[in-house]
Amino acid sequence: MGNSKLEMREERKKKICELVETDFYVPMKEKELADFMQANPEERGELKDILAELVKEGKLKTTKRGKYIKGDGMPANLSGTFISNARGFGFVEIEGQNQDLFIPESEVNGAFHKDKVLVELLPGQHGKRPEAKITAILSHELTRIVGTFDKAGKFGFVIPDNDKLLSDVFVPIERSKGAVTGHKVVVELTDYGDEKHKPEGKVVEILGHVNDPGVDILSIVKGFDLPMEFPEKVLNQAQRVAKEVSLKDMDGRKDLRSLQMVTIDGEDAKDLDDAVSLSKDGDRYYLGVHIADVTNYVQENSALDREAVKRGTSVYLVDRVIPMLPHVLSNGMCSLNMKEERLALSCLMTLNEKGEVIDHEIAETVICVDQRMSYTDVNKILEGDIDTQKKFETLVPMFFLMKELADVVREKRKKRGSIDFDFPESKIILDKEGVPISIKPYERNAATKIIEDFMLLANETVAQHFYWMEIPFVYRTHDYPDPEKILKLGTFINNFGYHIKVKSGDNEIHPKEIQKLLGKIEGTQEEALISRLTLRSMKRAQYAAECTGHFGLACQFYCHFTSPIRRYPDLQIHRIIKDQLRGRMDGNRIDHYRGILPEVAKHSSEMERRADEAERETDKLKKVQYMEQRIGEVFEGVISGITAWGIYVELSNTVEGLIHVSRLAGDYYYYSEETYEMIGRDTGRSYKLGQRIRIMVDGVDYFQKSIDFVLAPEDDFDED
Secondary structure, three states, X not given: OXXXXXXXXXXXXXXXXXXXXXXXXXOEXXXXXXXXXXXXXXXXXXXXXHHHHXXXXXXXXXXXXXXXXXXXXXXXXXXEEEEEOOOOOEEEEOOOOOOOEEEOHHHOOOOOOXXXXXXXXXXXXXXXXXXXXXXXXXXXXXXXXXXXXXXXXXXXXXXXXXXXXOOOEEEEHHHOOOOOOOEEEEXXXXXXXXXXXXXXXXXXXXXXXXXXXXHHHHHHHHHOOOOOOOOHHHHHHHHHHOOOOOHHHHOOOEEOOOOOOEEEEOOOOOOOOEEEEEEEEOOEEEEEEEEEOHHHOOOOOOHHHHHHHHHOEOEEOOOOEEOOOOHHHHHHHOOOXXXXXXXXXXXXXXXXXXXXXXXXXXXXXXXXXXXXXXXXXXXXHHOOOHHXXXXXXXXXXXXXXXXXXXXXXXXXXXXXXXXXXOOOEEEEEEOOOOOEEEEEEEOOOHHHHHHHHXXXXXXXXXXXXXXXXXXXXXXXXXXXXXXXXXXXXXXXXXXXXXXXXXXXXXXXXXXXXXXHHHHHHOOOOOHHHHHHHHHHOOOOOEEEOOOOOEOOOOEOOOOOOOOOOOEHHHHHHHHHHHHHHOOOOOHHHHHHHHHXXXXXXXHHHHHHHHHHHHHHHHHHHHHHHHHHOOOOOEEEEEEEEEEOOEEEEEEOOOOEEEEEHHHOOOOOEEEEOOOOEEEEOOOOOEEEOOOEEEEEEEEEEOOOOEEEEEEOOOOOOOOO
């Protein structure tokens, strides 16, 4: 009987959902729905409960007038992580949901940045994203804050570095650890405060004075909770396992020591985890990508492994590297140093003249690198520099063969639609005191592209191999862009005479369409503008235990196999590969990996995001310091962003600054969201994305890590 009632209830829920989805449905209140469905008086109580359930499940939602309409699939009561904004409002990230919830300032209800919270959707949705209110704080996740201490008599305050933290932290003098005004400190929160009281805390570490060399970067390191030191147990274990390769270690491995191979990296690289070899016989290329066998030294669930899992990735800051593994391994036994025998996992590929992998082998190997090469030297060789060619005479034929194959492989990837956004990264040079003395774009050259092409090929080959073996694995995935963003992009580029094709019905786009668009705009005035907007319409790549494809690379199978020294997912899949190669991938191991990989992928994605944010923050800080020395100087730049509050301009050295809308002289300007323009109400003069303009550096803000520009006095506003 119980089951029958349950089935009837589910059937009624289904009918209501079908009703609101029909074209003829007009939004109705509860009483109107009851009349329409001819519900008896005794059934109306149950109908009320069913409607409430459907709203809770996100299948229905109510308007401000209490009428029921189709829901957006988002349950009404959800838990997630609150992300505060400097302007008072915030967002809640819900696991498994693509879109964050917007929390108006009036509905934050005392939540602190990073709190785990319960939220409830607000009625009468009208914004671009779902709006909600915080109904409960489940837990405080942020326990320590980095900031500047300000002493005030018998107490002090810590002004947080993070602008998402909206209040200073009160510190009683007896809990200040002797900090004085201007000290950068780490404060542990003891009370999170409320509407009437500031948060309270105690100083647990003094990093140094704000003006001391290195304290600025150290503050960012501590602010992102990046682990600086390795526990003694981890260091001791690394020292014990970092032994020279023995005959026993080589047993059962493919011996590739006689193969001509090189590492190609930046001049200052110390963790060399990939080597390449290449030969050609007839119309067949034999490409080897050889990766340090880090799992030989980092055993599963060892102290080393647990620390590597926790860190997730090495972090490359402007003045230091925070490695995933101790230096004795990352720069020592796991680094493919020249003329030293090393253990490796090799992906040995046979390619035809079309750049197709027609055969491959993944094997445990022992290798010995012939030469450590830099990108600069390889590029010089390819450009015909006689002195460099003479210096590396025996290797020169292989480098030209590499260029030949890489060009073929890249063209093949391009044909299938792989997207290549070629925005230059920043190369920031510091003096001994940590002061930036040079900032310029880090340009890719022929040598960097060769290594990119070969690593991409190995990553694809390994991912495809293990996908078809149907065993648990960690993939690198990149989802299709949000259809709404693609439609908006399509509408905008129509103004310039371009268009992109989307699949009818679902508004999905093939990556080849994006690639074609980037090809068409290359060299045009609007290239920078459209490239940036296209990039902003893309989603973020992440790690996943399911293989859902990589949109940006236009491939179905992709993983990260090539950097186990600095990325935990690579280390994890090396362990899986070796289990399979050694015949250990039985039912128990499969169950074990199925159990742990979703969390490994999730945590690795989070740690990658943290590392990216910390790297961006240090770059922004050094750019502020660099431009502070150039206040009053005039530069030419490109408009890289336009918002309601002003125009962002990027200079040729990659520095970006803001011209506030109030500093656009000569008119009252407003922002057009449809055309991404700042338009003068009286003159009609406009500023567009991608437009070149001359600016003067007006000031910097260390707290916001921002740079203020104004229009250069001599700028004649010539848009041509």
